[in-house]
Amino acid sequence: MSSPAGEHVYSLTFFFTAQVFCELFHDWPDALTQLGHRDTIGLSPKVILHEEPIDPRSLLLLSQIMHCPYQGQAASLFLEAKVLELMAIKMANSFGSTQKRNRSLTKRELESVHHAYHLLLDQSQSAPCLEDLCRMVGLNRNKMNQGFREIFGDTVFGVVKKAKLCRAWSLLEQTDLSLVEVALEAGYKNQASFTTAFCKHFGCTPGSLRRS
Incomplete structure (x- = not known):
C-alpha cells in the first residue's frame, strides 16, 4: 500500500517470546494454540498474520507509546503497561471472546453497526446524534x-469521545494551531470543555503535551 508523497508513515512492532506470551495470557485463542510449537519439519515456528483496522482505543495507546512523557525506569514501566493494555485489546478484538461468539445480532445488523462505526470516525468533528445515526444505517437504538x-x-x-481526543492529540503534535483552534477542529464547543476531557483521559493538559 502506498502513501501520498511527503506523508510520514510510522511503524511499531512488539515482540513477545512464546514463553512470555503464554505466561501473560494463560488462555490462548484457538488461532494461537500452535504458535509456540515447531512445525513437522522442526525448522521454524508457526507464523500467524492477522490484519485489521486500528480502533480508537488502540490508536490512543499507540499515540501514548510513541510519545512517552517519561524517562528512565518510569518510561520502561509506562511503555510496558501500555503494550500489555494494547495486547489485551487486540486479543479481545482480533480473536473474539465467548461473548462475541454468542452474539444475538444478525449478520446484517453487525454490518450496520460496523457501518455506523466508520461513519462516526469519518464525522467525529460533527458526529450525528444517536437517533440520526440509527436512521442512517437502519438500526434501532437498542x-x-x-x-x-x-x-x-x-x-x-x-467511541466518538475517543475519536475526538485522538484527533486532538494528533493536531497538537502535528500542527501549530492554537489550543482554541484544536478544540474546535476536534469537535469541542470551547477550549474549557476540551481541556477538561483531554486532561481526564490522558492525565495531562493539552498545553503541557505541546510543551513536552
Whole structure:
C-alpha cells in the first residue's frame, strides 16, 4: 500500500517470546494454540498474520507509546503497561471472546453497526446524534447500543469521545494551531470543555503535551 508523497508513515512492532506470551495470557485463542510449537519439519515456528483496522482505543495507546512523557525506569514501566493494555485489546478484538461468539445480532445488523462505526470516525468533528445515526444505517437504538458494546466494548458516545481526543492529540503534535483552534477542529464547543476531557483521559493538559 502506498502513501501520498511527503506523508510520514510510522511503524511499531512488539515482540513477545512464546514463553512470555503464554505466561501473560494463560488462555490462548484457538488461532494461537500452535504458535509456540515447531512445525513437522522442526525448522521454524508457526507464523500467524492477522490484519485489521486500528480502533480508537488502540490508536490512543499507540499515540501514548510513541510519545512517552517519561524517562528512565518510569518510561520502561509506562511503555510496558501500555503494550500489555494494547495486547489485551487486540486479543479481545482480533480473536473474539465467548461473548462475541454468542452474539444475538444478525449478520446484517453487525454490518450496520460496523457501518455506523466508520461513519462516526469519518464525522467525529460533527458526529450525528444517536437517533440520526440509527436512521442512517437502519438500526434501532437498542440494537445500536448492543452492537457497539459487544463489538467495540464501548458506547456510541464513548467511541466518538475517543475519536475526538485522538484527533486532538494528533493536531497538537502535528500542527501549530492554537489550543482554541484544536478544540474546535476536534469537535469541542470551547477550549474549557476540551481541556477538561483531554486532561481526564490522558492525565495531562493539552498545553503541557505541546510543551513536552
